[in-house]
Amino acid sequence: MRVLSFAWTFLVLSGALFAQTPLPNEFHLFDGASEYAYRALKATQEGELLQEIRGSFFGGLRRAAGIRAVLQDQDASTAETVWLVVRKADSSGKPDLSTGGILLQEGPFNYSGKATGVRAWNIRFTFSKPLALPEGTLFYGFRFASGKSGADYGSMQISGDYPRTPCGEHPRKGVVPGMAWKVVYSSGKPQSASVLPYDLAWDMGLLLLPPVIQGYAVDPASRCLAKKGVPDFGYAALWPDLADLEGYGYKARFGWRVRESNLPGAGGFVFLSSKLLSSPYLLPGYGKWYLDPTDPWFVLILPVALDFHGDGRTAVLDPPALVRTLLLGSSLHAQGVVLDSKTGKVRLTGRCRASF
Numbered sequence: 001m002r003v004l005s006f007a008w009t010f011l012v013l014s015g016a017l018f019a020q021t022p023l024p025n026e027f028h029l030f031d032g033a034s035e036y037a038y039r040a041l042k043a044t045q046e047g048e049l050l051q052e053i054r055g056s057f058f059g060g061l062r063r064a065a066g067i068r069a070v071l072q073d074q075d076a077s078t079a080e081t082v083w084l085v086v087r088k089a090d091s092s093g094k095p096d097l098s099t100g101g102i103l104l105q106e107g108p109f110n111y112s113g114k115a116t117g118v119r120a121w122n123i124r125f126t127f128s129k130p131l132a133l134p135e136g137t138l139f140y141g142f143r144f145a146s147g148k149s150g151a152d153y154g155s156m157q158i159s160g161d162y163p164r165t166p167c168g169e170h171p172r173k174g175v176v177p178g179m180a181w182k183v184v185y186s187s188g189k190p191q192s193a194s195v196l197p198y199d200l201a202w203d204m205g206l207l208l209l210p211p212v213i214q215g216y217a218v219d220p221a222s223r224c225l226a227k228k229g230v231p232d233f234g235y236a237a238l239w240p241d242l243a244d245l246e247g248y249g250y251k252a253r254f255g256w257r258v259r260e261s262n263l264p265g266a267g268g269f270v271f272l273s274s275k276l277l278s279s280p281y282l283l284p285g286y287g288k289w290y291l292d293p294t295d296p297w298f299v300l301i302l303p304v305a306l307d308f309h310g311d312g313r314t315a316v317l318d319p320p321a322l323v324r325t326l327l328l329g330s331s332l333h334a335q336g337v338v339l340d341s342k343t344g345k346v347r348l349t350g351r352c353r354a355s356f
Contacts, residue, residue, distance in 0.1 A: 023261035028205030031234025048183035050141035060350025069204030076115035080154030081145035083107030089137035166223035211260035221249035287348030
């Protein structure tokens with residue numbers, strides 16, 4: 001359902017306020033172009049809406065402190081109920097619905113209930129204590145209680161290519177991300193998990209305590225004016241189109257963003273490699289090192305300068321035609337180092353991958 005109207009409200013619904021240290025760094029796969037509100041479940045059906053963090057693309061997330069999301073209510077006069085959920089993957093790569101597959105479930109939390117009509121809120125939820133995250137594929141999101149009726153239910157805002165909307169998620173042609181999921185409940189227990197169509201990404205982020213690195217892509221010829229020349233942190237950054245496969249003038253430029261809210265104004269560097277170490281190297285107090293320094297593609301690229309929010313980006317890269325051709329069919333892994341000259345602190349980000 002398209003978003004008809006919404007009010008932006010910032011709330012904190014559990015745990016300590018984020019004014020305390022350490023400050024979290026948001027990690028998300030949502031590209032920033034909110035197009036719809038979507039429940040995926042039937043209005044009066046209980047279930048979960050989850051975003052997949054694929055282990056082949058990301059690692060070293062380490063510790064999570066909460067979840068931010070844009071939640072909507074079709075009738076804001078009655079409260080909607082959600083739980084926070086983080087799951088591991090099962091052997092087939094789906095959300096693990098077993099008792100051992102749940103890494104976190106906290107709640108219930110009520111939102112809405114003191115307004116009228118259709119409303120949406122940008123909410124930060126904090127966990128009761130930081131959650132240690134294992135390596136590998138993870139799923140995070142919300143369990144939604146059954147809606148009050150077919151016209152009164154909770155949902156979440158999304159970006160999605162439905163169908164081929166120019167402002168939606170936009171991976172390289174031929175790629176089907178399959179990274180947005182729903183879990184259907186029966187009698188209060190999860191029964192089945194299924195991936196959702198149309199390249200959906202939920203408008204939510206996992207709030208992490210270590211510094212975060214993510215790729216971004218820039219489409220200089222986007223059919224969507226709101227995204228033309230603007231960094232896209234969604235699926236386009238995981239699968240950049242280097243060769244204009246869709247034939248409308250889009251040859252992706254790309255780069256990386258580093259976030260470390262606890263070191264605003266710090267500097268840093270981003271390293272690249274086409275290979276990962278077979279086992280990451282632990283640097284006590286700094287994090288794990290993932291990139292293979294013996295790889296021919298291993299390189300220190302452009303520096304990053306964090307702003308007063310602790311957010312910085314490398315310069316956008318626009319490789320020449322020969323390099324673009326060499327990159328096709330390959331991947332580049334990135335990892336960042338944040339340096340604070342005032343305090344002498346050094347921190348490693350996790351890793352992320354771009355697949356060309």
